[in-house]
Amino acid sequence: MKKVHLNGKRMITKEVTHAYLKRKFDFPDYYGKNLDALWDLLTTLGKDTEIIILHKDCILESLGSYGEALLALFLELPEETDRIKVEIR
Numbered sequence: 001m002k003k004v005h006l007n008g009k010r011m012i013t014k015e016v017t018h019a020y021l022k023r024k025f026d027f028p029d030y031y032g033k034n035l036d037a038l039w040d041l042l043t044t045l046g047k048d049t050e051i052i053i054l055h056k057d058c059i060l061e062s063l064g065s066y067g068e069a070l071l072a073l074f075l076e077l078p079e080e081t082d083r084i085k086v087e088i089r
């Protein structure tokens with residue numbers, strides 16, 4: 001199982017967050033850098049993946065309601081596919 005650690009301290013703006021996620025998940029250049037595009041690519045990952053999100057409080061502080069939506073997206077992933085596990089700390 002592939003493990004991806006995401007550091008909430010690195011997610012300081014929407015733009016920086018999506019650039020960081022693109023790099024961490026090795027998304028293609030056509031990645032749309034929005035929550036819909038993120039969902040589409042994450043739900044079609046080819047490998048079993050465990051996503052560990054650290055510093056949830058920093059995400060919420062920096063991104064506000066967008067951070068809430070981002071975390072909700074990650075929490076919904078295991079309901080959509082059994083290939084993804086998510087832990088938020």
